[in-house]
Amino acid sequence: MAARIAKRQGFGLLRVLLVLLGVSVLCGVALGTRKGHATLDHRSHRHRHPGHLSLHRHRQRTGKEGQVLHRSKRGWVWNQFFVIEEYTGPDPVLVGRLHSDVDKGDGTIKYILSGEGAGTIFVIDDKTGNIHATKTLDREEQAQYTLTAQAVARDTNEPLEPPSEFIVKVQDINDNPPEFLHGPYYARVPEMSNVGTSVMQVTATDADDPTYGNSARLVYSILQGQPYFSVEPQTGIIRTALPNMDREARQEYDVVIQAKDMGGHMGGLSGTTEVKITLTDVNDNPPKFPQSVYTMSVSEDKVAGEEVGRLKAKDSDMGDNGLVNYRLIDGDGMSMFELSTNSETREAVIKLKKQVDFETKRSYTLKVEGSNPHLDPRFLAWGPYKDEATIKISVEDADEPPVFIASSYTFEVEENTPRGTPVGRVHAKDTDVANNPVRYMIPRYTDVDQFFSISEDGMITTNRPLDRETQPWHNISVSATEIGGHHQDTKVRVNIKVKDVNDNAPEFATNNEVHMCESVAPGKVIETVSAVDKDEMAHRQHFTFSLAPEVAHNQNFSLKDNRDSTASIYVLRKGFSRLTQDVYYLPIEINDNGFPSMSSTNTLTIRVCSCDSKDSILSCNVEPYVLPAGLSTGALIAILACIVILLAIVVLFVALRRQKKEPLIVFEEEDIRENIITYDDEGGGEEDTEAFDIATLQNPDGANGFLPRKDIKPELQYPIRPGVGRPAPNSVDVDDFIKTRIAEADGDPTAPPYDSIQIYGYEGRGSLAGSLSSLESVTTESDLDYDYLQSWGPRFRKLADLYGTKDCSVLDEDDGEDS
Numbered sequence: 001m002a003a004r005i006a007k008r009q010g011f012g013l014l015r016v017l018l019v020l021l022g023v024s025v026l027c028g029v030a031l032g033t034r035k036g037h038a039t040l041d042h043r044s045h046r047h048r049h050p051g052h053l054s055l056h057r058h059r060q061r062t063g064k065e066g067q068v069l070h071r072s073k074r075g076w077v078w079n080q081f082f083v084i085e086e087y088t089g090p091d092p093v094l095v096g097r098l099h100s101d102v103d104k105g106d107g108t109i110k111y112i113l114s115g116e117g118a119g120t121i122f123v124i125d126d127k128t129g130n131i132h133a134t135k136t137l138d139r140e141e142q143a144q145y146t147l148t149a150q151a152v153a154r155d156t157n158e159p160l161e162p163p164s165e166f167i168v169k170v171q172d173i174n175d176n177p178p179e180f181l182h183g184p185y186y187a188r189v190p191e192m193s194n195v196g197t198s199v200m201q202v203t204a205t206d207a208d209d210p211t212y213g214n215s216a217r218l219v220y221s222i223l224q225g226q227p228y229f230s231v232e233p234q235t236g237i238i239r240t241a242l243p244n245m246d247r248e249a250r251q252e253y254d255v256v257i258q259a260k261d262m263g264g265h266m267g268g269l270s271g272t273t274e275v276k277i278t279l280t281d282v283n284d285n286p287p288k289f290p291q292s293v294y295t296m297s298v299s300e301d302k303v304a305g306e307e308v309g310r311l312k313a314k315d316s317d318m319g320d321n322g323l324v325n326y327r328l329i330d331g332d333g334m335s336m337f338e339l340s341t342n343s344e345t346r347e348a349v350i351k352l353k354k355q356v357d358f359e360t361k362r363s364y365t366l367k368v369e370g371s372n373p374h375l376d377p378r379f380l381a382w383g384p385y386k387d388e389a390t391i392k393i394s395v396e397d398a399d400e401p402p403v404f405i406a407s408s409y410t411f412e413v414e415e416n417t418p419r420g421t422p423v424g425r426v427h428a429k430d431t432d433v434a435n436n437p438v439r440y441m442i443p444r445y446t447d448v449d450q451f452f453s454i455s456e457d458g459m460i461t462t463n464r465p466l467d468r469e470t471q472p473w474h475n476i477s478v479s480a481t482e483i484g485g486h487h488q489d490t491k492v493r494v495n496i497k498v499k500d501v502n503d504n505a506p507e508f509a510t511n512n513e514v515h516m517c518e519s520v521a522p523g524k525v526i527e528t529v530s531a532v533d534k535d536e537m538a539h540r541q542h543f544t545f546s547l548a549p550e551v552a553h554n555q556n557f558s559l560k561d562n563r564d565s566t567a568s569i570y571v572l573r574k575g576f577s578r579l580t581q582d583v584y585y586l587p588i589e590i591n592d593n594g595f596p597s598m599s600s601t602n603t604l605t606i607r608v609c610s611c612d613s614k615d616s617i618l619s620c621n622v623e624p625y626v627l628p629a630g631l632s633t634g635a636l637i638a639i640l641a642c643i644v645i646l647l648a649i650v651v652l653f654v655a656l657r658r659q660k661k662e663p664l665i666v667f668e669e670e671d672i673r674e675n676i677i678t679y680d681d682e683g684g685g686e687e688d689t690e691a692f693d694i695a696t697l698q699n700p701d702g703a704n705g706f707l708p709r710k711d712i713k714p715e716l717q718y719p720i721r722p723g724v725g726r727p728a729p730n731s732v733d734v735d736d737f738i739k740t741r742i743a744e745a746d747g748d749p750t751a752p753p754y755d756s757i758q759i760y761g762y763e764g765r766g767s768l769a770g771s772l773s774s775l776e777s778v779t780t781e782s783d784l785d786y787d788y789l790q791s792w793g794p795r796f797r798k799l800a801d802l803y804g805t806k807d808c809s810v811l812d813e814d815d816g817e818d819s
Helices: 002-009 042-047 377-382 633-659 672-680 694-698 734-747 757-762 775-779 787-791 794-818
Strands: 014-017 060-062 068-070 080-084 093-100 109-115 122-124 130-133 144-153 164-171 185-190 198-201 219-224 229-231 237-240 252-260 270-280 293-299 307-311 325-330 337-341 348-352 363-371 386-396 408-414 422-425 438-441 452-454 459-462 473-482 489-499 514-517 525-532 543-547 557-561 566-571 583-592 599-611 617-619
Touching (some): 093 109, 109 122, 122 144, 185 198, 293 307, 307 386, 348 363, 422 489, 525 543, 525 599, 543 557, 557 583
Parallel strands (some): 080 164, 408 489, 514 599
Antiparallel strands (some): 014 093, 060 068, 093 130, 122 130, 198 237, 252 270, 325 363, 452 459, 525 566, 543 583
16 A cells, blocks of 8 residues: 555655564564554554654645645654574574565665675565664673664666665663673771761673663672671662771771662572772770789989889770870879870880989889870770879898098198198998998099098098199099998099198299490489289289398489388489499398288399490390400301301312221232132032121121221231241142131231131032142042142132142152052
């Protein structure tokens, strides 16, 4: 019928028959079904559901003023198709059918499908227009697909109708369980919270479609954590379910929350998460001392500030809620002890405030209070948040050193008093129960010069007279040691003041010379003198001045006592001349008013000077008047410089003369001694590590401090001993020759020991060069050939003749014996 209406209107329409297999209820569309195909009644086109197909007729309406209005006729219009997700059947799912009124069923019409998933997910039968889904669809991956359908001529592919776009929506099923994306969760709630206190909110998500059915409608429930906590089913807010949950009893709770879809009904999917809930601390517990009475002890030898003991109140709360402040509130030991709090251990520390004495008081009592500084107003009724404890402190006896009656002593003693004069007495006593006697002594380091000594009863006396002017105060220490105890000592300071006596005569305050002009007028004051006294000056002490008796009637100067411990010197005449007398000495006698009175005579030196017209001193020296005329100071300096230069030249000349070296003796060609020394001056060999100083042999007397003169012959010549004659040059007895020379050297003190036999004792061992000494050859009777000496020249001729003759004589003797 619809086709006939379309033909009458002259339009080719595309009629779509939507075949929904078993999903009419899910789509919520009331369709009349006949053999699985959707049909449309043209009578109900004015009241169609938005998801139905609609047919619009072309109508003519007459408008105002007779105008005819035309409304174009359109083909089938559809909004969307539906296909269920996760279909796992053996055959492809029929989504719907496309059909055009121009299709006569003869196969000349071909249906074409394009768009998302066309050809892969969705396929169309080009003859019948049936659309099938070939794959399983997942709404969570893609919820809908947009496709385009068109009817074309099969032979020419020319469009018979314009393309029409439609949507295929994937129908959701409950295939995703709820998930807690941020679990596990951690929450904190104060202990002792009221019932219903919110702890935290947990939220689960469901990937299913929340707009379709109950697949994504979640309901929360608690699986673990009851009866302490509960959860709101719709919001997931966790709340406390029990009152007075105590952290000190249990601090942590493990809660399991479940989220279930389908509104919590049977068959719904669920997911769980863990919530760890920790109870935070509040100040709901007062401090408590473990003991009501504490006993402590302290030795009497402990000093102030030392620790006596500790105690601590326990508080189950944590952090600031568990802090405890301590204070002393009562007791007879509050003045002797003090309390402080250890910042690390939070203990109350009892310390000595003053040193205790066993002999005075043997026990003390203290009362300590411990309280919380931070209180919670909600729990004030649970108080009081403080506790008290009693401390009993016993004082232990100790072997204490003696104690002086006074903390220091000050004594006075007059100077110049004889040895043994009492100075003062110190007293110390043993405070222990034994009350042992005390021994006194003065440490030497406090009285280095040993001015004082002390007796057994503590009396300090002088060892010698004291001098106030040398040392007015003596600060010493006296130690007291308990006899029979542990040798503990106590020291006390003793200050001894030396009292002054008038034992020093006054003297001039200054010893400066007085300069006076030659032209001074008589009666003029040339100096005002004053005096000082080493003794202690009193307020009423003063000095009197007078001229010494021997100059009391001199004609040059006079003295006037000013009665204020000063005196004025006046000139009595004029006409002073420094050429006549340039210095005057005026003895003045000074007396003090001490007891006994002391006096001294001091000499005032008055020098006459040359002055100008204004009485300004020009010169006070007299030397320019006594020096010879024409000889100035510069000339004297030049003369002295010349003398110094001449002395330097002489000293230099003598030094150079002493450094000049002269031969000890003039060598003579005929002197055999020098020839022997010359050839025998050889090294000690490779093993000689100590070089021999030949200078000692050449000048032995110099080592002993005696240097014989070499520029003159000795005055005393020792004659040759009788019977010891000089052998002939051609003598063959070498042994006699050497002995003769040795005897002459021993008897001549001026002869250097050139022939000393010790020169041969420093010959080294292991030398590659053979020995040249003839002494060893003679003593060892070795047979050596000395003919080579003949080729050494005239200096060795004596040796050649000597040894050659020896060899000849030996041969002659051998021949005589043989005969």
